[in-house]
Structures are given as C-alpha cells and as structure tokens.
Amino acid sequence: MKRIVTIETRDLACSAINGGCGECQTC
Amino acid sequence: MIHQYKLNGYNIVLDVYSGSVHVVDDVAYDIIGMFEKTPRGQIVSAILEKYAGRPDVTAEDIEQCIDDVEALKSAGKLFTQDTYENIASDFKNRSDDIKALCLHVAHTCNLNCEYCFASQGKYSGDRAIMSFEVGKQALDFLVEHSGNHVNLEVDFFGGEPLMNWDTVKRLVEYARSIEAERGKKFRFTLTTNGVLVDQDVIEFSNREMHNVVMSLDGRREVHDRFRKDYAGNGSYDKVVPKFQEFAKARGNREYYIRGTYTHYNTDFTQDIFHMADLGFTKLSMEPVVCSTDDPCALTEEDLPVLFEQYEILAKDMLRREREGHPITFYHYMIDLKHGPCIYKRISGCGSGTEYMAVTPWGDLYPCHQFVGDPKYLMGNVWDGVKNNNIRDEFRKCNVYARPDCSDCWAKLYCSGGCPANAYHATGDITGTYEYGCKLFRKRMECAIMMEAAKSLGENG
CATH class of the missing domain: 1.10.10 (Arc Repressor Mutant, subunit A)
Structure with a gap:
C-alpha cells in the first residue's frame, strides 16, 4: 500500500543552476 | 537533513x-x-x-x-x-547593485505608540521631513545603482509618511516620468497608521501603490493599549473606518493589515479573527521585539501559548478556505511550487546590500531598523556608499555565516533571520535571535502543513 505522498515542490538543488535573477521582491 | x-x-x-x-x-x-x-x-x-x-x-x-x-x-x-555552502561564499563577490529603498519621508508621527521601535518616528533624533529634492536624489541614486534590475522597489515609510503626503505624490510622479527612459519599473509600498487617510490618499494609492500596509493591532482594547495619540487617546475608532474604506477600495490590489502582539495579548488569534470580522482578508501579526525587561516583552512562559495560537490560526484558516471565505496570513504565505530560488533563500532580505534605508536628510543605512545608529551609517544619496566595510559585513551575512543555524531545519526558509533582530539581541548581525527562531519554526510547520493539506484537497 502507498504510505508516502510527495507534495509537488520546487527543486531547490535545481534552482541553484539559474544563479538567481534578482527580480523578486525584497522584511 | x-x-x-x-x-x-x-x-x-x-x-x-x-x-x-x-x-x-x-x-x-x-x-x-x-x-x-x-x-x-x-x-x-x-x-x-x-x-x-x-x-x-x-x-x-x-x-x-x-x-x-x-x-x-x-x-x-x-x-x-547540503551542496549550497559554495553558493554562499560567492556572495562576497556579488555586484553592488541596489534594487530597493526604504524612504523615510517623515521622522515624525501623529501617534505616540509606546512600543515603537523608531521612538515615535524620530529614531532617537530630531523630527524631520524629507524634501522633494532629497527624495528625487534618492530615486536617481537607486536607478543609477540598479544595474540590470528592471523591478525597483520603494517603500514610503516613517514615522508617518502621510505627514509628508504631497512629497510622496511628487516622488511617485517623478519616478513614473523616468521609467520608460531608464527601462525600469517602480513598485511602491505605503505604510500608514491610518490617521490621515482620506479620499485623496485612497485614490492616489489605488493608482500608484503596489501595496499598502495599515497598522492595526486587533481588538479595540489591544490596539488602544499602545497606539495612542499625544493626548493619550486610543486611535482604534479613528483609524478602523478609514482602513475599512481603504481596504474595500483596494479591490484585488495588495494590502496588509499589520498588527503587533505583545505579552499582553498572547491570545493574538482573537485579534486576527477580529480583523477578519471587520472585513479585512489580508492579515499579518508580528511578535513584539523589545528589551527583555520591558513589561510588554514576550517571555519563555508565553511560548507554549503562542505555539498553540499559531496552530489554532492554521486550522481556522483551512476551515475558512473550505467554507469559501478565506483569509491570508503573511507568515503562512509560502509557495512550495514556485517559491524563491536557493540564492534568495540563502541571502534573505538583502538589507545593507541590495536594500537600504534613506533618512529625511539623505543618509543611507542598511535598513530602517538601523537608522539612527551611527555605527551603521553607510553614506548618502549624493556620494553613495562610503563605508564599504558595512556593505561587506552585510554581504557576508547569510544563513551560512551563522554557526547557530547549521543544524536548523528551517534555515532555508528564514535565511538566517533578521540581521537587525540579531544585532539587537546579540550585538552581532550574524548572531541569532533565538526567541524569534522558535516562533519562526512553529510558523513554518503550520505553513507547510497547510500547503500539504491544500495539495491533498483536505482543507482542514
């Protein structure tokens, strides 16, 4: 039986490839 | 981990x-x-x-x-x-681009809130109002030092910025006039205590302000305990109708009702629910940060109560969503699918590097929480950043600069926490404000649970 459900999330390791575009909001 | x-x-x-x-x-x-x-x-x-x-x-x-x-x-x-530590070490070589400014257009206030971190808006200095010329120079400084960034952010802050409203409007108009030529887009935010909100403020803000932050602590007796005028009168009855009109007029635009809770209202969810009862749907409530000997300071004994309150809030928000009348709470607004990249998560708010505060006379500080502390005066909007040691200190101030964070599961959500809180708690911007950490971890557990519940289609 299926005992683990994985929620869809952004892969942080993958996001490191981009280098960060810096256009997101800046407390 | x-x-x-x-x-x-x-x-x-x-x-x-x-x-x-x-x-x-x-x-x-x-x-x-x-x-x-x-x-x-x-x-x-x-x-x-x-x-x-x-x-x-x-x-x-x-x-x-x-x-x-x-x-x-x-x-x-x-x-x-953990494969990200090398990214953190790269930060010390990053550009000096700036993309956000907090403009202190008024170092004065028409309220006399006892818990105000800014000493009733004066930041432990003299009362002052920013001139249009200083503000214009600040905007030019921002554009000049923004590199390839397209989206630039400007917060109108104080004190009470509506005490210098005409200058705010002129600065917005000036910024809009240079957007196309300079290839930039300004996003403005206004923070107000509500006393001077009128039709002109509402209409102009709905045209120009990307976000409006309205200060309300919740129930009348809670709000009026601290948020009084100089005659000692509470401001609840004066500001609530104005905020209700403002929020309604915002339509789908962004706004926040932002409160502060203290040792006197550890049942703060009642204040959040009161905000919802008043018709507000976009809410935020912050724990007070003050000296531990202040009577309003939160205590270790308060923590179990506060943890329970955050759980009560999360469960109630899922119920409201299920029943079709949702509210949002700033600290639960995480986006698991399209959230920030790892660079943002490591570097945090950008204070002292890509984000700075400007005083009414044009001085630059790492953020509004450092204004008035001569140790953190960075330069001014005419000469730029003159004290590069401060910028370097903040550039290195990321989650990997804090030994206390190395084993913390929440470090890629808080980015090491607020440098100002750390500085005021430990004397070092790379310290940790442990009380804030405990509250933050609880909030993240609640926020992640809520996102999981929504993903599974089980709102509650």
Missing part, C-alpha cells in the same frame, strides 16, 4: 536541502525516522513489533515502504546533502 513533525492529523516529512515535502502514514513516519541509523532487518522487526495488531503491516509491506524511501533518496527528495 530532514525534519519530521505531526500536526493537525498530518505526519509531515520535510527534506531540507531539496525542499521536498512528504505526507506519510504512521508506519512510514517511523521507518523514515529509523532509516539513516538502523539496519534494514532491525527496521522490519521493530515496525512489526510496534504495529503487531495491524493486519495491513506485514514484513513484505514494510520492505516495500523501505524501498520507497530508498527510491526517494535516490531521486534527491529525501536525505539530500
């Missing part, structure tokens, strides 16, 4: 370095807890013993579950390793 916790009937497993979130049953929860340090055979026998009365828990089933955990580990979704 993983973090496991149980909340609201859910067993949650967070994989810290991939950001993966898993909802598991009790058997898988126990298996994952043993997986790293217990041989496979011992896991099987321990689980069989614990769940001896359960016909669905067989040796074969447990083996399958262990295989599933192995597969998730191989896929980089469980027990992933």
